[in-house]
Amino acid sequence: MTESLALAGKVENMVTRKNPLFDTATTLGKILGFLGVSAICGVLVAGLLVPAAAVSGSAASGSIQFFDTLPAELQVDPPSQNTTILAKDGSPIASIYAENRTKVPLDQMSPYIKDAVIAIEDSRFYEHGGIDTTGILRAIVSTARGNKQGASTITQQYVNNVINESLVASGNDSDVKLNGVNKGVGDKLREMKLAIALEKKFSKEQILEGYLNIVFFNRDAYGIEAAAKFFFSTSAKDLTLPQAALLAGLVNSPSAFDPITNPDNAKVRRDLVLAAMVNQNKITKAEYDAAVATPVTTKVTPARQGCAYATMAPYFCDYVLHLLFNNPAYGDTQEERIKRVQRGGLTIKTTLDPTAQAVAQQQVDGTAGANPDKWGASITSVQPGTGQIVSMAQNTVWLPQEGKFDQTQNFNVDVLDANGNDLNGIGGFQPGSTMKPFTFAQWLNEGKSMNTIINASRRTYPQNFPWRNTCPTPVNGFYDKSVPGSFDLQNSDEGYYRNMTVLYGLMNSINTATFASASQVDLCGIQGIVDATGIHGGLPARDENGKITDPNPKVTMTTLANLIGSTQTAPLTMAAAFATFAADGKYCEPIAITSVKDQSGADLPAQSSNCKDAIKPEVARGVAYAMQEVLNAGSGSLIRPALSTRNNFPVAAKTGTNDSNGSTWVVGYTTGLATASWFGDPLDNQLRPGRNITVNGKFYPSIDGYMIAGPQFTNYMLSVAPAYGTNPFQAPPSNLLGGAAPQRNTTPAPTTQNAPPATDNGNNGNGNGPGKD
Numbered sequence: 001m002t003e004s005l006a007l008a009g010k011v012e013n014m015v016t017r018k019n020p021l022f023d024t025a026t027t028l029g030k031i032l033g034f035l036g037v038s039a040i041c042g043v044l045v046a047g048l049l050v051p052a053a054a055v056s057g058s059a060a061s062g063s064i065q066f067f068d069t070l071p072a073e074l075q076v077d078p079p080s081q082n083t084t085i086l087a088k089d090g091s092p093i094a095s096i097y098a099e100n101r102t103k104v105p106l107d108q109m110s111p112y113i114k115d116a117v118i119a120i121e122d123s124r125f126y127e128h129g130g131i132d133t134t135g136i137l138r139a140i141v142s143t144a145r146g147n148k149q150g151a152s153t154i155t156q157q158y159v160n161n162v163i164n165e166s167l168v169a170s171g172n173d174s175d176v177k178l179n180g181v182n183k184g185v186g187d188k189l190r191e192m193k194l195a196i197a198l199e200k201k202f203s204k205e206q207i208l209e210g211y212l213n214i215v216f217f218n219r220d221a222y223g224i225e226a227a228a229k230f231f232f233s234t235s236a237k238d239l240t241l242p243q244a245a246l247l248a249g250l251v252n253s254p255s256a257f258d259p260i261t262n263p264d265n266a267k268v269r270r271d272l273v274l275a276a277m278v279n280q281n282k283i284t285k286a287e288y289d290a291a292v293a294t295p296v297t298t299k300v301t302p303a304r305q306g307c308a309y310a311t312m313a314p315y316f317c318d319y320v321l322h323l324l325f326n327n328p329a330y331g332d333t334q335e336e337r338i339k340r341v342q343r344g345g346l347t348i349k350t351t352l353d354p355t356a357q358a359v360a361q362q363q364v365d366g367t368a369g370a371n372p373d374k375w376g377a378s379i380t381s382v383q384p385g386t387g388q389i390v391s392m393a394q395n396t397v398w399l400p401q402e403g404k405f406d407q408t409q410n411f412n413v414d415v416l417d418a419n420g421n422d423l424n425g426i427g428g429f430q431p432g433s434t435m436k437p438f439t440f441a442q443w444l445n446e447g448k449s450m451n452t453i454i455n456a457s458r459r460t461y462p463q464n465f466p467w468r469n470t471c472p473t474p475v476n477g478f479y480d481k482s483v484p485g486s487f488d489l490q491n492s493d494e495g496y497y498r499n500m501t502v503l504y505g506l507m508n509s510i511n512t513a514t515f516a517s518a519s520q521v522d523l524c525g526i527q528g529i530v531d532a533t534g535i536h537g538g539l540p541a542r543d544e545n546g547k548i549t550d551p552n553p554k555v556t557m558t559t560l561a562n563l564i565g566s567t568q569t570a571p572l573t574m575a576a577a578f579a580t581f582a583a584d585g586k587y588c589e590p591i592a593i594t595s596v597k598d599q600s601g602a603d604l605p606a607q608s609s610n611c612k613d614a615i616k617p618e619v620a621r622g623v624a625y626a627m628q629e630v631l632n633a634g635s636g637s638l639i640r641p642a643l644s645t646r647n648n649f650p651v652a653a654k655t656g657t658n659d660s661n662g663s664t665w666v667v668g669y670t671t672g673l674a675t676a677s678w679f680g681d682p683l684d685n686q687l688r689p690g691r692n693i694t695v696n697g698k699f700y701p702s703i704d705g706y707m708i709a710g711p712q713f714t715n716y717m718l719s720v721a722p723a724y725g726t727n728p729f730q731a732p733p734s735n736l737l738g739g740a741a742p743q744r745n746t747t748p749a750p751t752t753q754n755a756p757p758a759t760d761n762g763n764n765g766n767g768n769g770p771g772k773d
Contacts, residue, residue, distance in 0.1 A: 076198070078103070078599050079165050079214040080222070081345025085310075085317055087352045088594075094310040094317045098342040100230070100303045101222040103599070106209040110239040113224055114208060115283070116248035119276040122154040126204055130155045130195035155195040158211040163191075165214060212236075217250050218258065220303035231259065233299040241287060242294040245273040259296050267296045308398040313357050315410040315418075316392040320350055320592050322417045329605040345599030349606075350592050351388035356381060356720045360393035367679060367712045368395045368695055371405055375695060376682030377708070378411040379716055380571050381675040383724060384579040386609045387588030389572070390673065390724070411682055412571045414538045416551050428538030428570035429663040429680060432705070433509045433635075434656035435565040437581070437623050438533070438557075439518050440506045441615060442525040444622040449738030450503040454520070456513040457497040459488035461560070469558055471524035477560035479515075489515055506626050507634030509655060511564055518563055527557040532614035533577040533587050538570040565656060568686075571676035574667045579674035580614050581623045581652065584730070587614035622732035627652035627668065636666065639710035649726035651717060655705030661690030664705045666713040672725025677713035679703070 082097040106114070118125045124132050132153050152160070198207065217227035224236045224247065232243050239247070249269035250257050259266035271292045278288040307317035324330055324341050331337040340346075360379040367377040381390040396407035410418035415425030444450065462480040469475055479489040489512055491497065496510045505513020518526065531554065541550035555567045572590055580587040591607040598604055628650060630636045635655045653668025663680040680703075681688040690703040700707065 076162055076202075076210065078345065079162075080343035081599050082305075083341050083344060083346040083348065085320055085348045085350060087312070087350060087354045087357075089354060090349075091354055092311060093313060093350065093352065094307050095305055096307075096321065096342055097305050098339070099222040100220050100226045100305060101213070102225040102229075103213045103223065103345070104225045104236050106205055106212070109209075109212060109224060109236045110244055112241045112244035113212065113236065113239050113248060116241075116244045116273050116277060117212065117251070118154070118208075119280050119282055120248050120273045121157065121251065123276070123280055125154050125208070128153060128155075130197075130199035131192045152191075153195065154211050155198055155207055156191050158207055158214065159191050159194045159198060161211070161214045161216075163194075215251055216254060217247060218254055226303070229301050230303060231298050231300060233301040241274075241283065242270065242291045242296075245277065245291060246270040246296065249273045259298050260300065263296045270296065310398075312354060312361070313352055313392060314398045315394060315412065316350070316352055316357075316389070316592070318408075319392065319410060319413050319417055320348060323592060323607070324348075324596075326416065327605065346604065347595075347597045348593060349595040351383075351390065351594055352392070352592070353390045353720075355723070356391040357393060359716055359719045360391040363712045363716045364393050364395040366696075367708055368405075371395070371695060373693065374405050374683060375679065375690075375693065376405075376407075376411055377679045377712060378571055379675060379677050379712065380412040380575050381673055381716075381720070382572070382575045382579050382588075382590050384582035384669065384672065384674055385586060385588060385611070387576060387579070387591045387611065388594075388609070389590055389592045391720070392572070407682070409682065411678065412676075414536075414540075414552070414570050414573070416540055416548075425539070426682060426686075428568040428573065429665075429678060429682075429686060430565055430567070430658035431569045431574055431665060431667075432565040432656035432658040432663060433511075434574060434654050434665050434667045434705075435555075435562065436506055436509060436514045437578075437627060437654055438530050438535070439514050439521070439526050439563055440502065440626060441529050441581075441619050441623050442521045443502055443517050444619045444732075444736050445525060445529065445616065446521055447735065448502070448520075450506075450622060450626060450736055451501045451738035453499050454502055454505065454513060454516040456500050456505055456510055456516050458512060458516060459490065459497070461489060461515060461519070465519070467519065467523055467558075468521065469523040471527055471558055473527075473556055473558045475523065475558045475560065476556070479560075503626055503629065506654075507629045509630075509635040514563055515560075523558050526563075527554075529615055530555055530557055530577075532612075533580045534589060534614075535569060535573055535577050538568050538573065565658060571665075571667075571678050574665070575674050575676040578654075578667050578669050578676070581620045581627070582669040582671055582674050583611075583620070584617040585613060585615040585620040586611050617730075618733050618736060621730050622736040624652045624729040625732050625737070627654055628729070630654055631668075636706055636710065638706045639666070639714050648718065649721070650728050651721070651726075652729065653713065655710065657690075657704045660687070661702045661704065662686055662688050664690065664703050664707070664709045666705050666709045668713060668717070670717065670721045670725065671727045671729060673717070673721045675713060675717060677709045677716065679708040679712065 079101060080097070080099040081101050081103055082095045084095055085093040087093055122132070124134065128134075130153065202210075213223040213225075215224075216222055217224075218230060221227040221230040224239075227247050227250070228234050228236045228239055228243070231247065232239070234243070246259060246266060246269075249266070249272065250259075252269070256262060257266045257269040274283070274288050274291050277283045278285060283291075307314045307321065310317045321341065325334055325337050327337065330340045360381070364377040364379055368375050376395060378394040380392045382388065383390055392410075392412050394407075394411045395405060396411075397404045398406070398408060400406040409426045411426060411429075413428075415427035419425035440450070460480050461478055463478045463483070465475075465478065467475045478486065480486050481488045491511050496508065497512060500510070500513060502513065502517050504510075505517065535555050536552040537555055539553075540548045541553040543549050555562050555569065557563065559566070576588065576590045588609055588611040591609060593607045596604040596606045631639065631651060631653055636653055649670065651668055651670055653666055656665035656667065657663070658680075663678070663686065665676065665678050667674075667676045669675065680686070680690060691701060693700050693703065695708065
């Protein structure tokens with residue numbers, strides 16, 4: 001033991017920090033320092049022993065009066081703690097923190113760690129009242145002789161940690177003062193006074209618990225619970241004697257005694273702690289011998305903080321954080337909100353269904369697994385009638401991995417919910433023909449029959465076309481090949497320029513049928529339905545200086561190209577809009593957070609279902625009827641295995657593809673679940689055409705909604721939808737049906753999924769383009 005203590009002393013001398021309070025360069029300085037600090041000690045003893053009423057009188061000495069002017073109150077706020085994001089079932093998604101710390105009560109700590117810390121840091125902890133005058137005098141004498149020795153009690157160290165924690169939390173990191181590094185006499189006096197005040201307010205057990213939960217062990221471990229997990233992959237209550245002694249020794253100098261980088265120093269320091277414990281009768285000689293014979297070994301569990309290390313759904317996790325960072329209830333500035341989340345020890349309960357999320361992730365990974373060209377795939381689901389987000393997945397990894405498509409951009413949400421004010425966010429994709437049901441809904445809203453015959457042979461809509469528009473926003477765009485630079489409206493297949501029912505036009509996604517329908521209704525009515533179902537652009541509107549003027553800009557339906565899906569829109573937005581049809585016309589804003597609690601268990605602002613009646617129930621039922629026919633006999637009939645009313649369970653859906661084939665969709669729903677499935681180009685400005693591409697070893701001359709996004713949607717819904725309800729949709733009233741059976745597609749269907757569909761293309765131009773590839 002003697003040899004061990006001698007070696008420990010050498011190590012101690014190597015890492016002892018300079019303390020300006022006791023640092024003297026000359027013999028005279030040492031004497032003056034001794035006398036000066038002795039006077040301070042007398043003041044401290046008086047402050048500790050004399051009642052406050054006595055020292056407040058005229059008889060109080062000048063020194064006592066000076067000491068009493070120092071602050072006596074210390075706001076012991078809870079230290080920075082980890083924020084936890086949970087799934088709907090309570091399982092963890094991610095941990096967010098500025099300092100990796102998990103608070104635990106004293107009775108959940110190993111008795112070894114309590115005894116070890118007291119033995120090495122403050123053996124008279126239970127005897128003094130905040131400062132140890134015996135220890136200070138011993139340190140003064142030792143320092144006067146040229147041997148520096150610290151005298152801070154655990155209470156003083158706790159005070160120092162609390163002050164520094166408060167400074168860091170308020171953004172004043174530069175004001176942090178470390179023991180012996182940048183402290184002056186005034187700092188030390190204030191610390192002592194606060195230690196005395198703290199002991200009058202809190203019990204020894206409370207102070208020890210606070211100290212062990214706040215003290216720094218390693219850049220990835222604040223507090224004993226985090227340290228136990230980081231170094232030994234265990235908990236504070238299960239620390240063994242050698243482990244506890246090592247961690248107790250680490251407090252003095254976390255870098256010098258780090259068992260990972262300096263195992264020899266760590267062993268010497270650990271054994272010094274064990275020697276102190278046996279000398280103070282906290283352990284037996286046999287326990288000491290067994291502990292010092294134990295090699296210094298670690299079993300590191302790296303601290304993995306942030307959504308990048310989420311156990312599931314990293315992009316949903318990031319979306320949740322942005323919801324809080326953008327919420328003024330969490331601070332006046334975004335910096336304050338971020339700090340509140342990272343340091344506040346919040347527990348955030350979300351709507352995410354881990355089972356559904358696993359299926360969604362499996363589908364998007366399977367869709368575009370072998371994908372060197374970095375094509376994107378995503379799925380997001382919401383629950384009709386509540387707006388709760390059930391899943392959110394995409395085929396990328398957050399952190400770079402060899403052979404993987406790495407991407408921090410969230411494919412499923414608006415830019416402001418993924419990148420904040422970053423101008424380079426994705427903000428969704430062109431929805432193509434998935435916008436056509438909203439024109440169809442206005443047709444029904446005006447009381448028109450879906451089996452009315454319209455003229456879908458018309459291709460020209462000139463500048464002076466008499467659109468019916470009661471909105472103040474003028475009609476923008478035209479289709480007229482006689483005007484240089486413009487084109488006639490086109491379909492993907494020549495066989496569809498003819499008369500057909502409105503229902504047939506939607507079933508087979510005929511561009512000219514959508515325009516023929518729109519020409520007979522109020523464009524402002526279409527706008528009203530689009531707005532009421534929450535559809536908006538995924539990129540915020542900005543002024544010439546880049547300042548946001550509208551975070552959720554309208555998708556203006558008087559811009560003709562938007563009738564067939566020109567404006568970038570997030571998949572989450574489309575899923576929530578289609579959920580309106582599933583919920584009998586009730587639109588619910590998407591929500592991800594059901595509760596937020598602070599570290600005391602108090603509730604903080606979260607989200608709740610915000611629903612409204614958006615469209616008439618009979619209109620929603622009519623749309624559901626039509627979109628079931630999309631899968632039964634229309635542009636979605638090639639999705640395999642087919643979902644339809646004729647097998648499995650009732651599903652309504654619409655396919656969609658933009659002009660370049662670079663953005664393809666299936667958006668659909670059952671009575672209990674609405675899902676947007678997307679596949680396409682997520683890079684740069686999304687300008688790559690989806691033609692002549694190879695995905696998972698399969699070549700596609702051109703991609704369409706039913707080809708890749710379709711099976712992804714179907715497989716997901718087959719697995720997940722039954723848990724959320726698959727009841728039959730209610731039938732629309734007979735006046736909307738027109739009393740006739742739906743007109744079936746008599747055109748022979750393609751025999752393979754490589755063939756193009758009947759027609760399914762939107763327009764990515766301004767309404768002057770052809771409306772096809």
